[in-house]
Amino acid sequence: MTWIIHVANASGQLDGLVSPIRAAIDRARACAEAVTNPVNLDVVVQAWPGRVIAHLGHAGYTPTGDMIQLTFDPGNCSCAQNLGEPLERVIVHELHHALRWRGPGYGCTLGEALVTEGLAGQFAQQLYGGPPEKWEVSLAADDLAHAAQDAMTTWDDRNYNHAAWFFGTDPAWRGYALGYALIGRYLAEHPAETPATLVHADAESFRGALKAMVD
Template sequence: MDAWTLHWLEASGSLAELRSDLIGEFDAAYKTVSRLIPPPRLDVLIQRLPGETIPEMGLLGRAYRSTIFSMTLDPDNPNLLPSLRTGTLHRQIVHEVHHCLRIAGPGYGWTLGEALVSEGLAGQFVRHLLGKRPRALGERRYPRRSSSFPGRPEDP
């Protein structure tokens, strides 16, 4: 991981018990990105913030600019360990790297439409590199609408 520097923010709590697993996931993501392009030079802020993550994953990524993104983890969330074991963290890292690349070029965007495009492109970057959906949050969570409602066809 020559181009990425991991910064462990510990004021809100240590991640020592997960550090080797996290380094392994960042190393794997670095290798994944390097199969397509030279990985960009990045500083990655890694922090523990209970209750401040996506509940279904126990983690949250955020790109700040072309050279910095953060990965927030909640070890108290029961979904964090499965996210480490199933590749969810790996996918999220690749997703955030794409955001940094996009910020370095045309930018993330200022409108809802531009943000939707950026999120979709990051998801496709993950899919291209890993052959998988970027994250479980893209799955349907609601039952299909019934065709018994007049004028409302069932979702495809």
């Protein structure tokens, strides 16, 4: 199986960063393939100032099961210093999305999105351990409980506001934190499972864990 890395760098903005980015991709791939089946994948590496996670200097996006996009802001002071494990964690997060796209897909409902993001976050945790990402633990206990209650009533909603749930500011990263906690709850109740084994699991399997968070 082959990963083809496409470096979009005609402007030269990524000069000096390409080598460590490639190395991080190789390390992340090796780590992930220890617990998943290898796949063919296109990896697009691009510069897009201002369109990254500010404290990392980069971001990932996975539109299909065949491609992930890694975006960097070379002018961000955090970019160059986060091309090691922080970048690898983003890569495996996006890889999990790509693998899930090859099964049930990202999802169209709030519940499906929560499961997809939670599984990807917990997959990075399975591989690397260490502290969760900021967006995965962004909610205080009361806010997490409120989010779980809201999600219980809108789990099947196809018209949910994705931007508000996952990128909003009141509070920030609400969907990521709830999804991460939801999958964490499920894994605690099913110790034989891992985010890797659950990559194609139906989102409905996790509704009970959400209900337990509310009860």
